[in-house]
Amino acid sequence: MVRLHSPRRPVRAAALLSPLLCSAVALAAPAVAAADTTHDASNDALAAGSASAELRALPAPLLGQLDVSERLRATDALTTGTDGVPVALTVREGTRLQVVRLRAENGRARALVALLDGQPSVESAGLDTVATASDVSAAAAYDDPYRSMQWALDRLRHDQVSALPVAGPAPVVAVIDTGIQGSHPDLAGVQVAGYDAIRGTAIAPGTATDPNGHGTHVAGIIGAVGGNGVGVTGFLRSARIMPVRVLGSAGTGLGSTIAQGMIWAVDHGAKVLNLSLGGSGVDAQEQAAVDYAEAHGALVVAAAGNQGDAANPVEYPAGFVKTLAVGATAQAGDAIAPYSTHGPQVDISAPGDQVTSTYPTSVYANDSGTSMATPYVAAAAALDWAAHPSFTPADLRDHLVRTAEDLGAPGRDDFFGAGLVDPLAALTDSAPASTGSPTPDPAATAPATPTPEPTTTPAPSEAPVPGATPEPTDGPTPGTGPETAPVPDPVEAAPAFAVTLAAPAAGPTGVVLRPVVTATGGAVVSDVDLQVDGRLVAVDRSEPYRLYVAATALRQGRHSFVVTVHGSAPDAWARVSAVVRLPSAVELSLSRGVLTVQPAMRPGARVQELTATVDGRAAARDAAEDGTGALVRHLPRGSHAVRIVLVDQLGAVTEVRRTVRVR
Known part of the structure; x- marks a missing residue:
């Protein structure tokens, strides 16, 4: 069975698009609010929540933010005809964006823009200008x-x-x-x-x-x-x-x-x-x-x-x-x-x-x-x-x-x-190589006698990170001679360094690693570097060594940390690697049909935004002033798919997916 290679498939456009590790955005067509078809709506009707035909073009979140007088002003400015002045809005609902195209009566477009642009859900509003490109294939x-x-x-x-x-x-x-x-x-x-x-x-x-x-x-x-x-x-x-x-x-x-x-x-x-x-x-x-x-x-x-x-x-x-x-x-x-x-x-x-x-x-x-x-x-x-x-x-x-x-x-x-x-x-490559013939299949040109598979020699001086799962890695292969020349194995020589690494110290802005390097045989440290998930993120060249990773670069979950010590001699090196699992920043509890979502932030971190989606529908959103945040939702009987997205003050995003059952 074959599957797609986006980590999750977006749901239909009418619902939130669930993100992978980062917030996702749906740029959807405007939602249509339930409306009265009468153009001359009374104040009582507007206060009761019905709307004129013109207001039906506004998405429900925006319509709900307009008071009676604002609805009347919007009704007077809007037109359902095709000869009006085009106006465009970008309206936010949670993590969704809706692009709304409206028509305004001549002479009232700018007043309509000013009215709608001040609403909390409106990201932007303006006249929807029409441009004619002389050459649509031009970069400009x-x-x-x-x-x-x-x-x-x-x-x-x-x-x-x-x-x-x-x-x-x-x-x-x-x-x-x-x-x-x-x-x-x-x-x-x-x-x-x-x-x-x-x-x-x-x-x-x-x-x-x-x-x-x-x-x-x-x-x-x-x-x-x-x-x-x-x-x-x-x-x-x-x-x-x-x-x-x-x-x-x-x-x-x-x-x-x-x-x-x-x-x-x-x-x-x-x-x-x-x-x-x-x-x-x-x-x-x-x-x-x-x-x-x-x-x-x-x-x-x-x-x-x-x-x-x-x-x-x-x-x-x-x-x-x-x-x-x-x-x-x-x-x-x-x-x-x-x-x-x-x-x-x-x-x-x-x-x-x-x-x-x-x-x-x-x-x-x-x-x-x-x-x-x-x-x-x-x-x-x-x-x-x-x-x-x-x-x-x-x-x-x-x-x-x-x-x-x-x-x-x-x-x-x-x-x-x-x-x-x-x-x-x-x-722009000045000398592209073209062989003019297909690359032969390696299987077709393989020698009749199979080549023994080389064994992996562990890197020297490896030490586990406490609380993490060690993963042995190979040291670099020195030398750049011809392929026929023997390549010396650095492991066969006595290692020049030993490196130990305490558990990473997580703070409000990031993670600090403090490797301790011991040199033998008069070896001199050139530098110490840190790779996280295969990416070089930090280098230090003087003791005491301190390697820092910003919190915005680390999401909750599994990360591969590799610290390598390089010496002034090409065959002097040491490495320690570990798998570090950062705990989830969200805790869920279910009691008598009440689902409670509570952040479990690392020290110093604050909640910027906390959103919950249940069965593909937006359930709750919290952007608490006190930086803690909590969501509670009553769920009916049955099984429910829950997705929680948490964003802290540094922009780090955590996503949690659970299936809960209410009996």
Whole structure:
């Protein structure tokens, strides 16, 4: 069974989109309040909660904040006709944003804006101007209203990439997923004919459907129309997206169906195959489809997975040799996302946290996961191929890896792979390597006599962190000589250092580590560094050593801490590693149908916001002045899915999901 590679699927647009480790935002169509159809509403009717036809355009939270006189003024200013002055609002309800488009009577638009802009739920209000772009493909034309929320585009230098001369049409990118909402206004004109592998039917351009939403989100990351004044901006300037549905409404599907969709896409002209999905086992049909794609000139880009720990390897098809496997980076500090599955198969990484994109029904949503990182790499592959049309799939894969921005440990590592995909570097590379022939399958060229698998030698001087689960790690391999030269093993020599580490000290602003280093044989410490979840976060070069991690970089849950001591000599080093589990910052208790939510904050931390969702519906919200916060809710009999999101004063986010049963 194959599943999606966003850590959770957003619920329908009418409910809160549940976040993974970070708050999620739904940018939805306005809710419609129950209303009276009479235009000349009396004061009594307005006070009783009914509304005129004009007021029906206002979302319920905003309508409830207007008093009687304000409702009358709004009714006088609003019009249901098409000749009025366009006005736009952004209204917040919890973590949801609604974009509301209204029409005002001539001469009353600015008064209406002033009235509504002062309401607590209104984030912004203004005249909805209409712009005509002379060249919608120009980088300067990206005036889409949610472009400012797309941090990943800024990190990947999208504006600079878009300013480069167009080398040629980008190849077709197949989104092999849950489908696409073909009628979405931000995906209009970018779709080619597709295929529903579940039903075995062809899909005409613009008619695809998506009962889940995941595929629509992925498609928008690749190619949402930029500069049209609507929604978001996709990475490709002029995308051609092929919707291929292989997963059902629950976001799961069979390997054989996925393989069928991949083969169909290749046979019908797709050059880049985006698979933001994966399963835990090797599937023979998927393997054959990956081989078929490369043999027929197509590159498969797949999500590494969202397990995020050493016990869960990279999933398939990302684990296949001929696939470009993608990990996810977090929004803060170029860190690896905690959920991003790591291992030797990871080739490259891309932004995956809080990615804003298209979503059914004609709305927008934030989502997180390697599912969201993968389409950025697929889009980069399409651009790189357009600039270098002679590339084979192997050439393209190698070029993207070679031009990636190195993150984490120097060189390739199991968390980031080669590093962050860098489309600008790939497109401006002065000497791209092109072999002109496919990369041979390692299995086909393997020697007849199997090579013994090398054994792992533990790193010297390892000490466990109290209260944590130690994980042995290998020391670095010194020397850069030719491959045929023997590589000395640093473990065979007497270690020059020993390092011990007390339990991390958690404070209101972060975590402090104080490693103690003992040198032997006259060795000199060069520096001591700390990596958290594969990302270098701190370095100290003088005693007493102090390594600090900001609280905003640590979410509740599992983290890998690795402290390494480097000496002035290349073979002098020591390392200690541990898995540190930060306890949940939220406690739940259930008694006689009353669910109580109470923060369990670390010392010095305060609650900024605490929200609860029960069975997919917003249940309660608290932003207590005293910084403690508590939520109580009466639940009916039965089983209930509870989601709690807590944000502290430093911006650190905790999400807790539980199933509770009321008897």
